Amino acid sequence: MSEAFAVDVDNVAKSFGTLRALDGITLRVRPGEIYGLLGPNGAGKTTLIRAIVGLVAPDSGIVTVLGRRMPDLDILGRVGYMTQQAALYPDLSVEENLHFFAAISGADGNVTEVLKTVELEQRRNSVVATLSGGMRQRCSLACALVHRPRLLLLDEPTVGVDPQLRVQFWDHFREMAAAGTTILVSSHVMDEAERCQRLGLIRFGKLLGEGTPNEVRAAAGTNNLEEAFLKLSGRASE
Amino acid sequence: MSGHRVAAITSRLLHQFRRDRRTLALLFVAPIVILGLLGYLIRGSASAPNVGVANQDQGTLGATIASSLEHSSKISATAISVSDGNARLKDGSLVAYIVFPTDFSQRAIQGAIAPEVHLEGSQPGSQAPVLQALQDALASLAAASPSAIRFQPKVTYLYGGPDFDQLDYFGAAFIGLIVFFLVFVITIVSFLRERSQGTLERLMASPLRRGEIVVGYMLGFTVIALVQAAEVLVFSLAVLKVHNQGNVLLIFGLEALMAISAVNLGVFLSMFARTEFQAVQFIPLVIVPQVLLSGILFPVSTEPKPLQYLSDVLPLTYAVNGLRDIMVKGADLTWSSLQLDVGVVAGFCVLVIVAGIATLRRRIA
Numbered sequence: 001m002s003e004a005f006a007v008d009v010d011n012v013a014k015s016f017g018t019l020r021a022l023d024g025i026t027l028r029v030r031p032g033e034i035y036g037l038l039g040p041n042g043a044g045k046t047t048l049i050r051a052i053v054g055l056v057a058p059d060s061g062i063v064t065v066l067g068r069r070m071p072d073l074d075i076l077g078r079v080g081y082m083t084q085q086a087a088l089y090p091d092l093s094v095e096e097n098l099h100f101f102a103a104i105s106g107a108d109g110n111v112t113e114v115l116k117t118v119e120l121e122q123r124r125n126s127v128v129a130t131l132s133g134g135m136r137q138r139c140s141l142a143c144a145l146v147h148r149p150r151l152l153l154l155d156e157p158t159v160g161v162d163p164q165l166r167v168q169f170w171d172h173f174r175e176m177a178a179a180g181t182t183i184l185v186s187s188h189v190m191d192e193a194e195r196c197q198r199l200g201l202i203r204f205g206k207l208l209g210e211g212t213p214n215e216v217r218a219a220a221g222t223n224n225l226e227e228a229f230l231k232l233s234g235r236a237s238e
Numbered sequence: 239m240s241g242h243r244v245a246a247i248t249s250r251l252l253h254q255f256r257r258d259r260r261t262l263a264l265l266f267v268a269p270i271v272i273l274g275l276l277g278y279l280i281r282g283s284a285s286a287p288n289v290g291v292a293n294q295d296q297g298t299l300g301a302t303i304a305s306s307l308e309h310s311s312k313i314s315a316t317a318i319s320v321s322d323g324n325a326r327l328k329d330g331s332l333v334a335y336i337v338f339p340t341d342f343s344q345r346a347i348q349g350a351i352a353p354e355v356h357l358e359g360s361q362p363g364s365q366a367p368v369l370q371a372l373q374d375a376l377a378s379l380a381a382a383s384p385s386a387i388r389f390q391p392k393v394t395y396l397y398g399g400p401d402f403d404q405l406d407y408f409g410a411a412f413i414g415l416i417v418f419f420l421v422f423v424i425t426i427v428s429f430l431r432e433r434s435q436g437t438l439e440r441l442m443a444s445p446l447r448r449g450e451i452v453v454g455y456m457l458g459f460t461v462i463a464l465v466q467a468a469e470v471l472v473f474s475l476a477v478l479k480v481h482n483q484g485n486v487l488l489i490f491g492l493e494a495l496m497a498i499s500a501v502n503l504g505v506f507l508s509m510f511a512r513t514e515f516q517a518v519q520f521i522p523l524v525i526v527p528q529v530l531l532s533g534i535l536f537p538v539s540t541e542p543k544p545l546q547y548l549s550d551v552l553p554l555t556y557a558v559n560g561l562r563d564i565m566v567k568g569a570d571l572t573w574s575s576l577q578l579d580v581g582v583v584a585g586f587c588v589l590v591i592v593a594g595i596a597t598l599r600r601r602i603a
Contacts, residue, residue, distance in 0.1 A: 091258055
């Protein structure tokens with residue numbers, strides 16, 4: 001259980017037709033850290049996350065997750081994956097969704113606990129179709145947490161989430177990381193980047209820069225992370 | 239294969255059905271509506287075609303036949319005069335009229351029974367009862383006047399019997415078809431919904447094996463399909479009183495095989511559709527040709543040769559044939575024809591299960 005990296009993406013390339021979605025990307029996430037994947041729309045963030053979880057077969061390169069070379073179905077029981085859109089069964093209740101996702105991961109599930117975490121205890125018996133967008137997003141997060149994963153992959157988890165809820169989400173993430181869970185989160189919102197321990201900037205399927213928010217700012221010679229990001233990605237397109 | 243994970247999928251599907259009242263209604267009300275309609279259409283046809291009878295015979299035979307025509311249940315006969323006949327065919331108040339000419343009795347004694355039958359002719363379906371009623375009347379005449387003609391065919395039935403009708407013939411096939419069709423539509427759409435709402439992505443990013451997903455689906459839908467199959471069978475036998483000569487459990491077993499193949503065909507074909515709309519397009523492609531060619535409507539032996547080859551490779555052909563053999567002829571598993579039918583349906587079942595598992599791709603590209 002003491003592998004050096006929770007996620008080890010080594011020189012991974014993937015093309016869809018003529019589009020090079022991942023262009024020889026190398027990226028390592030340490031156990032227990034919150035790693036932010038930054039990049040504009042279409043940069044390859046989702047493809048990278050899907051390659052990590054084994055849904056995309058790389059053309060070349062190696063993905064290792066929690067010490068196991070992917071694809072590896074059994075290790076997926078230790079991984080939580082939250083997709084961009086809330087992927088839930090709309091005609092099941094919140095609790096039924098949670099029980100289902102716990103069961104397919106082979107866990108009893110800490111349903112009551114995650115319901116408390118995402119503050120959906122009152123709506124546990126509500127059918128998902130009747131929930132608001134933000135509640136669905138919370139339920140979707142709960143489904144990614146319910147089997148107590150050691151690695152959490154979050155693909156733009158706060159899209160369409162109001163600022164107050166976003167703050168709550170990030171509080172949970174920090175608590176989980178403190179308890180030893182590794183979190184890889186993609187975003188294009190800069191104030192979220194500020195909350196990550198390390199950042200990776202990706203564009204055109206390549207890693208353009210990596211480091212703590214301070215390091216990234218220093219590398220770009222600016223005090224503003226957004227400016228730093230624009231500068232760094234501008235350099236790549238030159 | 240983990241039983242725990244398979245059970246998770248199966249019980250989730252059943253939970254979803256509990257909430258989805260409309261789909262439940264489709265599964266359990268639609269078969270009753272379809273079969274009830276079919277039964278009413280075939281057996282409830284009270285409207286016998288209107289036939290005019292003009293008796294000009296100078297002897298007595300014409301009147302005897304005319305009166306027996308008026309008593310026939312196949313047509314509704316009324317006396318008319320010959321001069322009105324053609325006009326009434328044209329205005330649609332009659333589908334046919336029958337004339338017994340002045341020398342009818344005289345010629346009958348000489349051995350030539352020659353009634354004139356004038357048909358409207360544009361609706362082939364309505365002329366059969368007219369000719370049938372006339373035949374019955376002539377047969378009864380022969381029986382009534384032994385001095386004149388002898389016409390006493392002795393009819394025996396190998397299968398069925400004098401009361402065996404269209405519903406008995408179609409009913410046997412429809413029992414299987416309805417289950418196959420409805421279960422197919424529901425599986426293909428719900429499996430596709432799994433894809434479009436993004437939950438399949440989540441299933442794929444879990445330790446679930448492909449086989450576990452397919453088997454979980456199969457079990458969930460099979461439970462529903464078996465309840466539906468039982469309902470259809472009970473309705474057909476108890477309410478519609480469709481002719482059944484065979485073992486009810488055997489019928490149910492064949493229905494169950496069809497339901498399981500429908501589920502897996504749905505899972506398999508959902509891989510080739512991106513949206514629910516595209517999935518529905520498989521109905522004219524996959525279901526309609528099978529309905530036309532499987533012998534449900536037209537016996538395979540009467541099809542043009544090239545189409546017979548096609549019918550011979552369609553699984554529904556064997557299912558329909560098997561159900562008819564059981565219900566109409568009382569076939570059991572010692573019949574080699576039924577062994578073939580059941581074998582082909584079971585083989586198809588295994589084929590689509592394997593195809594479903596093989597095409598369910600975990601990884602995109």
